[in-house]
Amino acid sequence: MGKVQVLEHPLLQHKLSILRDKNTGVKEFREIVGEIAALMCYEATRNLPTKEVEIETPVATAKVKVLAGKKLAIVPILRAGLGMVDTMISLIPSAKVGHIGLFRDPVTHEPVQYYCKMPPDISERQVFIVDPMLATGGSAIAAIEILKSEYGCKSITLMDIIAAPEGIQAVSEAHPDIDIIVTAVDEKLNENAYIVPGLGDCGDRIFGTK
Numbered sequence: 590m591g592k593v594q595v596l597e598h599p600l601l602q603h604k605l606s607i608l609r610d611k612n613t614g615v616k617e618f619r620e621i622v623g624e625i626a627a628l629m630c631y632e633a634t635r636n637l638p639t640k641e642v643e644i645e646t647p648v649a650t651a652k653v654k655v656l657a658g659k660k661l662a663i664v665p666i667l668r669a670g671l672g673m674v675d676t677m678i679s680l681i682p683s684a685k686v687g688h689i690g691l692f693r694d695p696v697t698h699e700p701v702q703y704y705c706k707m708p709p710d711i712s713e714r715q716v717f718i719v720d721p722m723l724a725t726g727g728s729a730i731a732a733i734e735i736l737k738s739e740y741g742c743k744s745i746t747l748m749d750i751i752a753a754p755e756g757i758q759a760v761s762e763a764h765p766d767i768d769i770i771v772t773a774v775d776e777k778l779n780e781n782a783y784i785v786p787g788l789g790d791c792g793d794r795i796f797g798t799k
């Protein structure tokens with residue numbers, strides 16, 4: 590079974606409380622999604638392998654550690670996942686970015702794919718799928734399926750800001766090899782498959798479409 594990590598860092602929890610507040614406006618909401626993504630990225634990359642190399646400082650020779658192992662890729666699920674990309678790339682400038690466009694059918698809540706574009710060497714990379722919301726898990730499961738079966742990805746981590754227990758269970762059952770990182774696991778889904786208490790429609794709140 591993949592690992593499920595809930596990040597309880599006080600900064601993350603404080604920023605999350607601002608996202609949840611219905612009075613938070615688009616500008617602040619967008620900024621905070623980015624800040625949370627950066628803090629999550631810091632935790633998600635904590636165990637990346639390093640190797641020792643020798644460099645010359647202005648004073649002496651020093652043995653220093655640099656990133657080793659697989660190159661990284663960030664794959665946002667459109668639209669809302671886009672809000673997490675910029676701050677993550679600023680921390681990992683060499684990461685490549687693939688995009689998967691999925692929206693939930695308003696009646697069935699099943700994901701509908703409308704776009705997919707990946708870097709050519711994505712199968713060799715450690716992939717971080719990013720999406721602020723893990724509700725039924727349908728979108729995440731579809732994205733993981735596409736990356737595994739169409740692109741041959743072997744190493745995938747799922748990063749969501751808020752998850753419903755139903756979504757975590759569904760992803761863990763469908764893809765037991767995937768690690769999931771979130772900042773909160775909420776109570777439940779409502780009859781419209783929205784996370785309760787959640788933060789509402791994340792895409793609409795990031796892009797101001799409602």
Ligand code: PRP
Nearest residue numbers: 667668669692693724725726727728792
């Ligand atoms: C939201 C969210 C996830 C999905 C989660 O996207 O960003 O992708 O719903 O729900 P699920 O776990 O039940 O699949 P949405 O379909 O609203 O599209 P948008 O980002 O374009 O608004």
Ligand code: URA
Nearest residue numbers: 724783784789790791
């Ligand atoms: N997508 C959202 O944006 N919010 C939810 O609560 C569920 C799915």
